[in-house]
Amino acid sequence: METLIFLIFxxxxxxxxxxxxxxxSPVYATMSLVVTLFSVAVLFVxxxxxxxxxxxxxxxxxxxxxxxxxxxxxxxxQKASAAAGRRGGQLWVxxxxxxxxxxxxxxxxxxxxxxxxxxLTADLVSLKGLATALFSDYLLPFEIVGLxxxxxxxxxxxxxxxxxxxEASRLLPREDFVGAxxxxxxxxxx
Amino acid sequence: MNSGSxxxxxxxxxxxVMFGVFINVAPIMNWVERRACAYIQDRPGPNRVGPLGLFQxxxxxxxxMFKEDVTPAAADKLLYLMAPVLALLPAFTTFVIxxxxxxxTVGGRTIPLVVAPVDTGVLLFLALSSLAVYSLVLAGYxxxxxxxxLGGIRASAQLIxxxxxxxLSVLAVxxxxxxxxxxxxxxxxxxxxxxxxxQILGFFVFLVAxxxxxxxxxxxxxxxxxxxxxxxxxxxxxMRFAAxxxxxxxxxxxxxxxxVTLFFGGWSLPGVHxxxxxxxxxxxxxxxAKIGVCMAVxxxxxxxxxxxxxxxxxxxxxxxLLPLSILNxxxxxxxxxxxxx
Numbered sequence: 001m002e003t004l005i006f007l008i009f010x011x012x013x014x015x016x017x018x019x020x021x022x023x024x025s026p027v028y029a030t031m032s033l034v035v036t037l038f039s040v041a042v043l044f045v046x047x048x049x050x051x052x053x054x055x056x057x058x059x060x061x062x063x064x065x066x067x068x069x070x071x072x073x074x075x076x077x078q079k080a081s082a083a084a085g086r087r088g089g090q091l092w093v094x095x096x097x098x099x100x101x102x103x104x105x106x107x108x109x110x111x112x113x114x115x116x117x118x119x120l121t122a123d124l125v126s127l128k129g130l131a132t133a134l135f136s137d138y139l140l141p142f143e144i145v146g147l148x149x150x151x152x153x154x155x156x157x158x159x160x161x162x163x164x165x166x167e168a169s170r171l172l173p174r175e176d177f178v179g180a181x182x183x184x185x186x187x188x189x190x
Numbered sequence: 191m192n193s194g195s196x197x198x199x200x201x202x203x204x205x206x207v208m209f210g211v212f213i214n215v216a217p218i219m220n221w222v223e224r225r226a227c228a229y230i231q232d233r234p235g236p237n238r239v240g241p242l243g244l245f246q247x248x249x250x251x252x253x254x255m256f257k258e259d260v261t262p263a264a265a266d267k268l269l270y271l272m273a274p275v276l277a278l279l280p281a282f283t284t285f286v287i288x289x290x291x292x293x294x295t296v297g298g299r300t301i302p303l304v305v306a307p308v309d310t311g312v313l314l315f316l317a318l319s320s321l322a323v324y325s326l327v328l329a330g331y332x333x334x335x336x337x338x339x340l341g342g343i344r345a346s347a348q349l350i351x352x353x354x355x356x357x358l359s360v361l362a363v364x365x366x367x368x369x370x371x372x373x374x375x376x377x378x379x380x381x382x383x384x385x386x387x388x389q390i391l392g393f394f395v396f397l398v399a400x401x402x403x404x405x406x407x408x409x410x411x412x413x414x415x416x417x418x419x420x421x422x423x424x425x426x427x428x429m430r431f432a433a434x435x436x437x438x439x440x441x442x443x444x445x446x447x448x449x450v451t452l453f454f455g456g457w458s459l460p461g462v463h464x465x466x467x468x469x470x471x472x473x474x475x476x477x478x479a480k481i482g483v484c485m486a487v488x489x490x491x492x493x494x495x496x497x498x499x500x501x502x503x504x505x506x507x508x509x510x511l512l513p514l515s516i517l518n519x520x521x522x523x524x525x526x527x528x529x530x531x
Binding site: 062069 | 266269308309310313314316317318320321323324327328330331339342343346347349350353357370
């Protein structure tokens, strides 16, 4: 039973994450991201960490990706999506990023070595164990992440702020917002 | 996962009981809402079909089934068909963590009267209900109608803003109980006092946020019929429209069930300690009665208050409710540390 659930949701997670990077329409890609996050949450529950699973759905699937959709709808990326998919520059940004990620994961495995890779114990993934680890051993990284988020919030506020002379924001041109609904979207679909 | 078949049967029976309660909310509330609004506006309301117009929901259901189901030519077909299903999915899963009676012993087995007795209880409710926003956003986007799109955009911002205050007000309830399980919260309230008394501030935040989370007046900005026609469901007709309708009322009932469990003792009554089958039946009836009172408040508020403007809605959410809920969290934490709770 557990193996069956694992196979279904692991396959779903891989398939939907492929759709996220491959689909032309940003809305479909975003919705596939929700499916990916949900499947990974199910895997967390199967690993005995229901708290992480619930938080994954609550924070990522339920809030952050909704904001992605919000921005996509405000900017009306439909028209731009077809062109953006073929932009060659993307590859040159994505490739070093992927290599960096693989390198980091490899470094972790290489430095930690095989004996350090043990299954998580039940008291570590429990709410109490997680909170104790976060607020004692890993307090500094935790606080740094908080600072990073604060910087991001201030940055976003400054970027979206209206110019003092009453002009609309630089990042959200008004004509895009007004025209969002009336544009016929058919040509963007294949 | 590897539980025996008696437990699976027990779970199915419990789900059937709760499903029976929640599936009937929409038709009953349809009648209650129309009669109550007619009463508030000093007119008779639907009174032709059956005694007191009680069969009006049946007539409406038949009408929905036989109406033409229109899909706009320019709509995004797949997302357009998915949106009503996505609306129903969280509505009919969130109530599985709400307990509806004391533990029942059948044939030597102790059965907790909650469909899913999981440790993450409240979090699971919040997680599943946070997925409801996708149905509104996708319906608004897929209809390819500017009013629908505006409704969808409004829904996404509104639901996220009020989810924060709602979650923080729920977290404060968990502090003295030290558990995510709703049955522990009910037991705590049986032993001490209903949470609404020490946490009246938190209850106020929860109440206002739940109106916004269910898109009810005064916060029904995503559909706002006077400015957006019907917002995200403008293009929907027949049973697909009815699905949104059903989801709205089921979500209201589920949030009401969470609210009475967190703040009003859930299925328990002060001074009443029944066990066995009698306890189970009294517990279920008590829970349903408490949900009924909450639904009446939903209806009463809807037909009494005018709609907020969007900037007022955002100001209330971020500048009033969020600070209030944080203040409430600090107060409750201090009271718990001081040993008053």
